[in-house]
Amino acid sequence: MIAVRELTKLYGHTPALDRLSFEVRPGVVTGFLGPNGAGKSTTLRILLGLHRPTSGEALIGGRPYRRIRRPLHEVGAVLDADAAHPGRTARHHLDCLARTNGIGRARVAAVLAEVGLAAVADKRVGGFSLGMRQRLGIAGALLGDPGVIVLDEPVNGLDAAGIRWIRSTLRSLAAQGRTVLLSSHLMSEVALTADRVLILGRGRLLDEISVADLPVRGATLEDVYLRLTGEAAEFRAVPR
Known part of the structure; x- marks a missing residue:
């Protein structure tokens, strides 16, 4: 499970997150929505140990990401589709990731397929x-066959078949009891994929919605x- 508790992040005197709290439970796909500047990317970066909060905490399975010994076995994440070095082959890229977490080449071949x-x-x-x-x-x-999956805009650049594939994949992962958090600007796709939706605005949780309701x-x-x-959109420059 993902637990975010009273998470605050200040850049100077500008709050990117303001005492944000929510949980993402296993067995459902949770959508993560908000206008530009709402704090979605900051939240995900803190969750994955890339940024430090000013106060509060973001936990995965009861621990901060930095304390997870073999993270790929517990958390799978995509924040940037261009993370792989362009000079490497797909297999080499995954082989390098696998070696850092004690994962064999058979698993690399399996996920490529x-x-x-x-x-x-x-x-x-x-x-x-x-x-x-x-x-x-993806x-x-x-x-690492993780129990927690975190994806930021995973359908960008996918054709219709690819979008249907990722939708089916995420719902299948949730049905296996995994925790799935999906951030996207595509409202229609989130409505088709997610079971629950968290809506952020100005670094705060505005509402938590069941899609079925x-x-x-x-x-x-x-x-x-x-x-x-409508009144929560705020466009501002936030340092990375």
Whole structure:
């Protein structure tokens, strides 16, 4: 499970996160939505140990990411589709990740096949389309067979078949009892994929929604999102 508790991040005097708290439970796909500047990327970076919070904590399985001894076995994440070096082949990229966490080559071959890249496994990543790089990133996230999956904009660059594939993959992972957190700007895709949705604005949690309850509200996810964030959109430069 993912637990974010009273998470605050200041850049100078500017709050990127303001006492943000939420949980992401196993067995469901949780969508993570918010306008530009809402704090989604900052939250994910703190969760994955890339940034330090000003106060509060972000825990995975009850521990901060930095204390997880073999992280690929517990957490699979994609924050940037261009993380792989363009001069490496897809297989070499995954082999390097696997060696750092004691994962064998058979697993590398298995995830390459799972994401549909087996036929281009020995091609250089620099020649891949954005959709192919997204698939490679997801292969890396699945490499250690982790219980927690965190993906930021995973359908960018994917064609219709690829979008359907990632949707099916995420729902299958959740059905296996894994914890899945999906950040995206594609409202329609989140509505089709997620079971629960967290909506952020100005670094705070505005609402937590069950997608199944939307018909009862007589509204679409987009309707609810725009109503909640209409006054929460804030465009500002936040250092990385």
